[in-house]
Amino acid sequence: MNKSILATLLLLACFAACKTDKKTESQTTEGGQSTPAASTAPAFNADSAYNYVAQQVAFGPRVPNTPAHVRGGDYLVAKLKQFGFAVTEQKFAAKTWDGKTLNARNIIGSLNPQATKRIVLASHWDSRPRSDQDTTEADRTDPVLAANDGASGVGVLLELARAIQQAKAKPTVGIDIVFFDAEDWGDGDKAVGDKEPGSDFDYIGFCLGSRHWAKNPVPATKAYYGILLDMVGAKGATFAKEGYSMQYAPSIVNQVWQTASQLGYSQFFVDTPGGAITDDHIAPNLIAKIPMIDIIHTNPQTGGFFHAWHTNEDTMDNIDRATLKAVGQTLLQTLYNE
Numbered sequence: 001m002n003k004s005i006l007a008t009l010l011l012l013a014c015f016a017a018c019k020t021d022k023k024t025e026s027q028t029t030e031g032g033q034s035t036p037a038a039s040t041a042p043a044f045n046a047d048s049a050y051n052y053v054a055q056q057v058a059f060g061p062r063v064p065n066t067p068a069h070v071r072g073g074d075y076l077v078a079k080l081k082q083f084g085f086a087v088t089e090q091k092f093a094a095k096t097w098d099g100k101t102l103n104a105r106n107i108i109g110s111l112n113p114q115a116t117k118r119i120v121l122a123s124h125w126d127s128r129p130r131s132d133q134d135t136t137e138a139d140r141t142d143p144v145l146a147a148n149d150g151a152s153g154v155g156v157l158l159e160l161a162r163a164i165q166q167a168k169a170k171p172t173v174g175i176d177i178v179f180f181d182a183e184d185w186g187d188g189d190k191a192v193g194d195k196e197p198g199s200d201f202d203y204i205g206f207c208l209g210s211r212h213w214a215k216n217p218v219p220a221t222k223a224y225y226g227i228l229l230d231m232v233g234a235k236g237a238t239f240a241k242e243g244y245s246m247q248y249a250p251s252i253v254n255q256v257w258q259t260a261s262q263l264g265y266s267q268f269f270v271d272t273p274g275g276a277i278t279d280d281h282i283a284p285n286l287i288a289k290i291p292m293i294d295i296i297h298t299n300p301q302t303g304g305f306f307h308a309w310h311t312n313e314d315t316m317d318n319i320d321r322a323t324l325k326a327v328g329q330t331l332l333q334t335l336y337n338e
């Protein structure tokens with residue numbers, strides 16, 4: 001083969017390769033217009049997410065004002081830094097409905113801090129101080145290990161952070177991961193008169209960290225929207241379209257559920273209206289005016305929470321990699337679609 005034929009063949013080969021590359025950048029619709037195709041998100045590693053849940057649980061219950069809470073918080077700060085996020089620790093004194101003062105800390109990790117279009121991803125990281133829903137009365141004063149009710153959402157977000165750090169293609173939006181503290185001190189039976197000023201909404205003693213953050217948002221740039229994760233690790237979890245999410249941010253709910261459906265996760269993200277739940281998305285919506293939705297496991301039969309909610313049984317035994325994967329991959333794809 002002479003040199004000029006070889007050069008022509010190489011040129012043709014390169015041309016063919018370039019042509020196939022281009023195909024992934026745009027798609028032609030039936031109408032003939034070219035629309036940008038969503039970039040494919042990196043893979044979410046469910047084993048890795050599971051380990052991040054287990055590592056939090058290994059500290060013991062992360063109840064505010066205990067050494068396990070301090071160690072658990074330090075672990076989250078270290079992980080976010082390791083994954084290349086700029087970390088802010090928002091320390092504050094949280095006043096509880098039963099007269100206690102908690103040394104609380106919201107932990108915020110920011111990626112792509114210059115981006116003006118930002119998305120908040122949140123989960124509470126504290127453990128409930130009492131297992132008041134336990135069937136065994138003697139166990140009701142025990143703190144909750146909080147594998148699902150706390151650590152699961154945090155584990156998903158840590159793995160999401162790691163997956164983005166490893167990925168060649170980064171999302172174009174800015175991302176703020178917010179770990180809210182002191183969510184779970186509330187009491188629906190005893191706490192009264194904990195209303196949001198100017199609103200009928202009663203927090204019944206819950207959500208102290210998200211209320212502090214919503215009044216003092218970090219970073220100050222108002223997010224385009226937010227997604228809260230709560231109890232996203234149990235086997236066979238179902239996420240109905242939570243009531244306040246549908247009231248404040250229906251388009252975000254439908255966008256996330258549609259992305260889940262496209263990825264084959266409709267058995268988790270069920271197309272059913274759910275109850276309205278007091279949770280960490282309320283203050284961001286009411287105070288910070290950020291449309292934030294809540295992905296939360298409820299039982300479609302009873303409308304209640306997952307079976308081990310606020311009991312001694314909220315352990316790693318309930319955590320299932322398939323659920324973590326469905327939530328994490330859906331979130332990653334949602335970010336890469338922006």
Ligand code: AHN
Nearest residue numbers: 149184188230277278279
């Ligand atoms: C109520 O119990 C009213 N809301 C649940 C908020 C929560 C507690 N999420 C997890 N733990």
Ligand code: ZN
Nearest residue numbers: 128149184310
């Ligand atoms: Zn709880």
